[in-house]
Amino acid sequence: MAHEQHQQLLQTLHECMTECNHCYDACLKEDDIKMMAECIRLDRECADICAYLEQAISRGTPFVSELASVCATICEACGDECKKHSHDHCQKCADACYRCAEACRSIA
Numbered sequence: 001m002a003h004e005q006h007q008q009l010l011q012t013l014h015e016c017m018t019e020c021n022h023c024y025d026a027c028l029k030e031d032d033i034k035m036m037a038e039c040i041r042l043d044r045e046c047a048d049i050c051a052y053l054e055q056a057i058s059r060g061t062p063f064v065s066e067l068a069s070v071c072a073t074i075c076e077a078c079g080d081e082c083k084k085h086s087h088d089h090c091q092k093c094a095d096a097c098y099r100c101a102e103a104c105r106s107i108a
Helices: 007-027 037-058 064-083 088-105
Strands: none
Touching: 007 037, 007 064, 007 088, 037 064, 037 088, 064 088
């Protein structure tokens, strides 16, 4: 089963989605929300693709490597944006995104 083969990736995807959702919510509460706009947008993109890939793997999609490649690209972009901000939630999110991008590249 694909979900058993990719158990570590599923966990990494879930952790990244969770951190992105947390960062998204925390960014909306920052004083200068305009400065956080790109971070907020990429948090959503990243959380959505991670959740989608997690679901797709668990149902046995034949497109794992293609989706993982796209996911890695989005995770890296989100990580790069989050890294620009000194907020703790952004730094934690960036770390999770980079871990996820690496994990996705390993199967892409």
